[in-house]
Amino acid sequence: xxxxxxxxxxxxxxxxxxxxxxxxxxxxxxxxxxxxxxxxxxxxxxxxxxxxxxxxxxxxxxxxxxxxxxxxxxxxxxxxxxxxxxxxxxxxxxxxxxxxxxxxxxxxxxxxxxxxxxxxxxxxxxxxxxxxxxxxxxxxxxxxxxxxxxxx
Amino acid sequence: xxxxxxxxxxxxxxxxxxxxxxxxxxxxxxxxxxxxxxxxxxxxxxxxxxxxxxxxxxxxxxxxxxxxxxxxxxxxxxxxxxxxxxxxxxxxxxxxxxxxxxxxxxxxxxxxxxxxxxxxxxxxxxxxxxxxxxxxxxxxxxxxxxxxxxxx
DNA sequence: TTTTTAGTTCTGCAAGTTAAGAACCAAAAA
DNA sequence: TTTTTGGTTCTTAACTTGCAGAACTAAAAA
Numbered sequence: 001x002x003x004x005x006x007x008x009x010x011x012x013x014x015x016x017x018x019x020x021x022x023x024x025x026x027x028x029x030x031x032x033x034x035x036x037x038x039x040x041x042x043x044x045x046x047x048x049x050x051x052x053x054x055x056x057x058x059x060x061x062x063x064x065x066x067x068x069x070x071x072x073x074x075x076x077x078x079x080x081x082x083x084x085x086x087x088x089x090x091x092x093x094x095x096x097x098x099x100x101x102x103x104x105x106x107x108x109x110x111x112x113x114x115x116x117x118x119x120x121x122x123x124x125x126x127x128x129x130x131x132x133x134x135x136x137x138x139x140x141x142x143x144x145x146x147x148x149x150x151x152x
Numbered sequence: 153x154x155x156x157x158x159x160x161x162x163x164x165x166x167x168x169x170x171x172x173x174x175x176x177x178x179x180x181x182x183x184x185x186x187x188x189x190x191x192x193x194x195x196x197x198x199x200x201x202x203x204x205x206x207x208x209x210x211x212x213x214x215x216x217x218x219x220x221x222x223x224x225x226x227x228x229x230x231x232x233x234x235x236x237x238x239x240x241x242x243x244x245x246x247x248x249x250x251x252x253x254x255x256x257x258x259x260x261x262x263x264x265x266x267x268x269x270x271x272x273x274x275x276x277x278x279x280x281x282x283x284x285x286x287x288x289x290x291x292x293x294x295x296x297x298x299x300x301x302x303x304x
Numbered sequence: 305t306t307t308t309t310a311g312t313t314c315t316g317c318a319a320g321t322t323a324a325g326a327a328c329c330a331a332a333a334a
Numbered sequence: 335t336t337t338t339t340g341g342t343t344c345t346t347a348a349c350t351t352g353c354a355g356a357a358c359t360a361a362a363a364a
Contacts (some may be wrong), residue, residue: 007265016262026322037266042278046341056324061342082332082340090281094288110168113159114189126194129242136246136303143295151288178352198311208354213312234310234362 032063036088043085108137184215188240195237253296260289
């Protein structure tokens with residue numbers, strides 16, 4: 001049975017690129033990451049990335065620099081070959097996600113400060129709503145802590 | 153015992169504003185929301201917001217429009233008073249957060265497409281890593297679904 | 305009717321961002 | 335030593351954003 005690949009690599013890179021863009025990367029950074037996710041073999045050199053994405057060297061260089069810095073990609077090398085071969089770093093990506101999720105703690109502590117500024121007697125319903133919301137965040141945070149404790 | 157409020161309202165608005173900015177709002181949109189979170193009473197009119205934040209009418213108008221559209225705030229009115237009094241909408245905020253979290257499903261389905269493009273025989277370890285990562289996302293999504301099913 | 309209030313919408317600009325192009329550089333090859 | 339390879343860094347153009355200011359509008363007050 002021949003497998004049908006409904007959507008081309010190019011199209012999928014664009015589509016995923018848009019998603020990464022929406023989650024904070026620049027269009028090109030997103031496309032570089034998407035390209036590497038789809039790459040077969042999973043490691044590609046500078047020129048292959050540049051050629052596929054038809055972008056300038058400087059843009060590719062900066063994208064690689066950025067993604068390396070965020071630990072969303074790493075690279076491997078082969079002896080007798082000066083080029084670096086870049087590939088997605090799933091561990092780094094996961095760590096980043098974990099960090100983003102746990103950034104919730106900032107919100108939790110800020111809501112704590114908000115509550116400490118409130119006069120409970122004045123608008124008890126509103127104070128309760130904030131408290132409840134903060135408790136939801138605390139619940140979620142604990143669920144995650146448990147999950148990450150168990151599953152890394 | 154007299155309560156000491158360590159940090160001023162102004163400072164807290166700036167601090168929270170920066171946090172909201174980092175999570176996608178513009179600086180001013182973030183500050184308006186932060187101001188309303190701290191407001192006592194919890195509803196403030198256009199001019200009070202403008203005065204506190206020292207911003208232009210148009211900027212405040214657009215911030216309010218934006219936050220209303222995202223359902224992060226609502227307003228109440230009082231008979232014989234034409235002004236609208238804006239206040240944070242905790243239900244709407246929570247709903248937005250929930251929606252943002254469940255936007256993860258886009259990533260899950262994209263990784264599904266990535267996997268369908270992969271030749272499993274070629275780099276089984278990498279395919280497994282992606283599969284594992286996708287499963288983590290699925291786990292997290294389910295944890296949220298369960299939590300929200302139980303606790304609203 | 306005119307004026308004031310409570311905003312909204314339009315216009316414009318300063319600041320920031322994205323990516324291109326060219327100049328540059330270090331290591332390896334010739 | 336010179337040239338090529340594999341990039342990085344600097345500069346710049348095009349575009350986007352965030353917000354101010356001014357013009358505008360509809361409802362209420364005078």
